[in-house]
Amino acid sequence: MSTQLLERKDVDERLTWDLSGIFKTEKEYEEAVEEAQKLAKELEEKFKGKLKTPQMINSCLDRLKKLVQLMNLAGSYAYLAVSVDQANTENLQRRAKFSNIASDIESRLSFIESEIIKLDEEIINQAIEESKENANYLRKIIRKKKHALHPEVEKALSALSSVLEAPYHIYNMAKLADMDFGTFRVDGKEYPLSFALFEGKWEYENDTKIRRAAFEAFSKKLREYQHTIAAVYQMQVQKEKTIATLRKFDSVIDSLLFPQEIDRELYDRQIDLIMEHLAPHMRKFAKLLQKIHGLDEMTFADLKLEVDPAFEPEITIEEAKKYIEEGLSVLGEDYREMIRRAFEERWIDFPQNKGKSTGAFCSTPYGAHPFILINWTDRMREVFVLSHELGHAGHFYLAHQYQNIFDSRPSLYFIEAPSTMNELLMANYLMKNTQDKRMRRWVLSTLISRTYYHNFVTHLLEAAYQREVYRIIDKGGSVQAPTLNKIKKEVLEKFWGDAVKINEGAELTWMRQPHYYMGLYPYTYSAGLTIATQVNKRFLEEGQKALEDWKEVLKVGGTKTPVELAKMAGVDITTERPLLDTIGYIGSIIDEIIKLTDELQK
Template sequence: MTEKLATRTEVPDELKWNLKDLYSSDDAFEQAAAAFKEKLKSFGEHEGHVADSAESLYKTFSDGVALDNELKRLYVYCMTRDHSDTTNPQGTKLLTEGQGLFSAFGAATAFLNVEVTRITSDEFKKLLSDEPRLEEYKRYIEVNFLRNRDHILPTEQEKILAKSDTVFNSSENIYSNLNDADIKFGEVKDENGDIVELTPARYSEFMNSTNRGLRKQVSENFKTAYKNLQHTFAATLTAHMNGVIVKNQLHNFKTAREGELFQNEIPESVYDTLVTTVHNHLDGQHRFMQLRKDVMGLNQMYGYDTRVPLVGGSKLKFTFSESKSIVLDALKILGDDYVTGLKHEFSEGWIDAAENVGKYSGGYQIDVYGVHPYVLLNWSDNYDGLTTLAHESGHAMQSYLTDQFQAVQNTDYPIFTAEIASTTNENLLMAYMLDKYADNKAMKAYLLQTSIETFIGTVNTQAMYAEFEHQCYETVEDGEPLTADRLGELYGELDRQYDGPALSTTSKMSPSWAGIPHFYTNYYVYQYATSMAISTILADRIYRKVPGALEQYKAFLKAGSSQAPIDLIKQAGVDVTSGQYLDDAFAVLDKRIAELKELLGK
């Protein structure tokens, strides 16, 4: 009998989001959306008068920030309704409506860029002096408007561009429907001999199996599914990247990367330093791959062999309830206020845990100021599931603490700092688990292996994704076609460079790029790599109780976007403008590989 994936209605309520904290029903949402549209019309009264006086500038931003937060509340409701089951037409309808609200907001506020950027530095100083309440919006105005002076269009053109957001977003929507609802991975016979439907969550579980035949079949099913749709995925990704390029060109950026990194105040040199430094340290990944091959006794090792535990019988499994208890214990080192936030998250409907038919793949956290964060998981009873819970809880707690200590306009911290909070939790969890199983040789070996693979998967692999993404954008910007074959060649070549000679391949081209949703969040993935390197250092200091380390880190969590990301990280004790932090992080990796090699007698 085939075990089928649960439908949304079959998932217990305690494993679902509590969306009533946002709106009591779809009807209540519709009423709020209608009221929001009326407020947008009223906001238009500020057009032409933004900088008439210090008071008018203050009122404009006070109203605008409040509307922005209300929009987020509306949109998160739409998004979570859709992502909980992308096969439900009501959720799709609501998401489309939410995207329409975003476009309407962009059009209604497009005049701000033009009018605010006309304000000179001397005029802005005078306005701040005339209206002390403007001080609370000072950084918000400087970062989001004044620094954009060279990157805006005339008001009417900005309005037209804002109204086009639904067009620019359509590729992401198509990808989501294709990847989360339409694609099918077939059925496989599991370790118990039962025929089960193959899903992304089960892929994660089965690739850890000691049954090589099962791993091979699962791998082939996934590759076949993506290969069968590779041309559609290629067209969708190309359309998305073309849209990103056009929007950045219109705003006077030379390249898409320049424009996307500008938004988060990150120099492009940080991106290039990451890729170059990771390439300089690929020998560590190559040594680990060779160690794996030797321990497994394989003449040829393939991609489906790279996740199985090297110590048989040491695979850890936890229920969702058990994982919550472990995370609470592992992270108590971060203080009572942090633990209090976790308890709210774990018991008050902040998490949508179970996998179900049509559910959005992967995991994420999104915050609504004045409500609470929302976390999406697709739960699996393995160490990956436990780690993902700790990871997404890191995001949730950064939002939870930031919301307590910052005004709403300073809470929307960039991804660059967000991923530090999540991966610091991963590193603290690993340190806790290594201590817990210090006297269990097999378990310690398993955890060391997991730690090494997490580092490689987050620093090296995400750097590879970043390198691939940038190559794709450069290809499109050069006017060359981004075909499925071209994408497969680019991805396959990078795969071989990063994995090294110990890993065999059956084809020079790989369709795996098609299954990575983060390419639709522009120039995003590199921040996983930088953040894991940074958090490796921070977590080590916190766990060893280096004086001041915890206090610096907690101040960082509470700071939101009140300072530039590089400055916040520097105050936490890491200089991201230097490649030294990456060298230091790779030194930790090398030490763990050596320790695992000795433990395994190799």
């Protein structure tokens, strides 16, 4: 991996995504936005004040679908261009202009839900009976009835949508455009530093002096921005509290769980059981890393170390394609064809460059193919990262074929199940195709240090921290940097116990993730992976039937609740058993890694 980040204009275009998959030209984009504005005006003129019969309701919603799709495509186009270059003024202006247009359209059309929600349920139910296409949308409106506000208030909130989303955009600008990490020095040698370099390279660095020096320099820069980012975060959670109160929810947490269609019990269980039962297994894993690397003490800055850093193969993008195609071929030829298209038609943006979003994500605009952002490091672990994002792509690739735009997106609770399922399938493939103990240990340790650590530890600890923040906000309090640092440190100390020293800078980890601006997202990673682990277990025990059932689950999109989706896949998440089984499975993998380590050292 190169330590010198290029400007976006200097990267190899063949390795970038091709946004012409959404709009072939800028003119086409502008025409789509104009058409959306025209449709919004027509909907307002034709239906405002007239949504009183099942026929008018369905006629309105049928037209609304087209508008929502246009806005989804245009919004994705504007957002994706910015995500790979936060410093590009033209892209920023396009997104800002679109955001204002979107706010205006949302405000104009807020009457649709407001008028329907005031109707007698009998009329809405009749509309449901007359249109299968609109049924799920209307059922969700009925569910929202008791939390609906006066139409003029709903209109005002819609008009302010771009302003209400400002905390997320401010956070990203500070993180990706303004923070200059410069360089750090070790033994007289200078090393470049950035968000991407730290999270993609230096965190995994085998040299302890370099790794810890990078962590110290990285933390020092974060600390300079802690009060600004804390103020932005306070704005975010106060906004959520205000809206929750307006809508008569008992708490922010209840308000944010409502659209996920999940009970508070499942949310709390996910956090509490992992904090209690997984912690001992992960402490054991941390001690193993300390022993392997000969560290006097295990610190937070050392947790991303590899079990066998000298072994992890370097891999080209072309080689990764072959691994992923073969590993995920168990999902069928149609799925394999999607993977081929993803590589050949430039659905994926690989290069690291200045101003590009960190980490990886998959965007799935309805009416176009998915788009995957990744920061490629030429390491074998990227096979798992890319498989994960292709899990999202495959999910919506199927859901979009079988569901309309109202019904294609499932609850956030379920959203990470297909992605993490792909990581497990890749691990199955790699384990099946090697008898080499060192390779087997690498696969298993990657499952722990990447798949399970990322989803069951990193994001779960975010969730535990986030819950404490909302508890303060629900009691009428506020959060500033010292409070956030204290909460984060206490969560880390509780989980890692005396196995890991929570060194200075670890408390600033809350500044690194954008998930806190996306509602109750962090805990859903472990929720999704719990479902995926149980489905994979069923696949290993029952064979292909489990995967056929799984693909049927993916096709139904958002037409079922998370409990119903999991049930379709053969998993009962109304009990604690799947989660406890998954935690036990993680423990068994760690025990197998320890056993293989002992055997390899003999």
